[in-house]
Amino acid sequence: MDATKKEERRVVLVTGGAGLIGSRVIHDLASSFQVIGLDIDPPSSDRADVDWRQCDLTDDDNVSDTLQAIRDRWGSQLASVVHLAAYYDFSGEPSPLYEKLTVEGTRSLLRHLQSFDVEQFLFSSTxxxxKSSESGLPLSSQSPLEAEWDYPQSKLKTEEVIEHERGRIPALILRLAGAYDEQGHSPPITQQISRIYEKQLESYFFPGDKDHGQSFIHLDDTVTAIRCAIERRAELPPLERLLIGEEEVLSYADLQDRIGELLHGQQWPAIRIPKMVAKAGAWVKDQWASGDNAPFIKPWMIDLADQNYPINISRAESLLGWKPRHTLRETLPQMVELLQRDPQKFYEINHLPVEHLHSR
Structure with a gap:
């Protein structure tokens, strides 16, 4: 493709472009669009089809200057703004970045985009x-809301910001299930795998309903959903919320047994224990831990052990022409195969304590 044709390609702006999802989205879109990647720490790249820009969304002046530079280079027409940048910390520790980056960073971005011709603003929510499905019935985007800790609370607050600040910009909010791939890249899954692999005592105990579970989504299917949303942007309602995930949900017990069979050739029991006992144990481990040895399970997580997230994705299938091609059940063997073939690589990729491997 010559330089003139490259200039004619529609422009897509991706925030958080260097992240787990963002890097894959940019790689996928670059063959069809002129992609602009924003990140506070952009990678070095000499690709002509990706224009990387350093941008700190917590700095309103920096957002303004970055968008002005984009206008000067690429004009004011943007086919889509894929907004992935957000703060996330699985430890559950409070942070001002939930407000400064996720919420107010989005507000700043939207306000400075008002002078552009933006055909779509796509936001990755969660x-x-x-609200967890106590009945076990699948959730839809119209089901009740109940964000129970800082991360989803910041996403829900940002959804409200988008509704009030988008102006005439059409907005699509994708409530994404937890992402994973063949290497893991999902803390809840890889932590459960590591506990069973190491035969930790706590791998046998669970403080919630072991018949409950949550939807997950393969990273490739996440990227495909975003691409489909961009391609169908002209056909979508001006403001839409969609659930993106797999309809097949493995319960905690199912996941336990499957991982146990793959690793040790036998099912792995999950014995239910009282929440107060689990909280006390988690608190003690957390107090005794230091540095990188801090346990994954925190006392505040115990109250969320009963959460249940089966979903109905029929609206996403209808509006986007999309459905998942992968399942967690089919991908688990590949995760475990990597762990068995190269334990250190698996632990490093998934930020697990490598020193635990030496005590097995």
Whole structure:
């Protein structure tokens, strides 16, 4: 493709472009669009089809200057703004960045985009803004909301910001299930795998309903959903919320047994224990831990052990012409195969304590 044709390609702006999802989205879109990647720490790249820009969304002046530079280079027409940048910390520790980056960073971005011709603003929210399904019936985007900790609360607040600040910009909010791939890249899944692999005592105990579970989504299917949303942007309602995930949900017990069979050739029991006992144990481990040895399970997580997130994705299938091609059940063997073939690589990729491997 010559330089003139490259200039004619529609422009897509991706925030958080260097992240787990963002890097894959940019790689996928670059063959069809002129992609602009924003990140506070952009990678070095000499690709002509990706224009990387350093941008700190917590700095309103920096956002303004960055968008002005984009206008000067690429004009004011943007086919889509894929907004992935957000703060996230699985430790559950409070942070001002939930407000400064996720919420107010989005407000700043939207306000400075008002002078552009933006055909779509696509925001990656989370399935965790939804109220857990106590009945076991699948959730839809119209189901009740109940964000229970800082991360989903910041996403839900940002959804409200988008509704009030988008002006005439059409907005699509994708409430994404937890992402994973063949290497893991999902803390809840890889932590459960590591506990069973190491035969930790706590791998046998669970403080919630072991028949409950949550939807997940393969990273490739996440990227495909975003691409489909961009391609169908002209056909979508001016403001839409969609659930993106797999309809097949493995319960905690199912996941336990499957991982146990793959690793040790036998099912792995999950014995239910009282929440107060689990909280006390988690608190003690957390107090004794230091540095990188801090346990994954925190006392505040115990109250969320009963959460149940089966979903109905029929609206996403209808509006986007999309459905998942992968399942967690089919991908688990590949995760475990990597762990068995190269334990250190698996632990490093998934930020697990490598020193635990030496004590097995």
């Amino acid at each position: 399935l965790l803004v939804m």
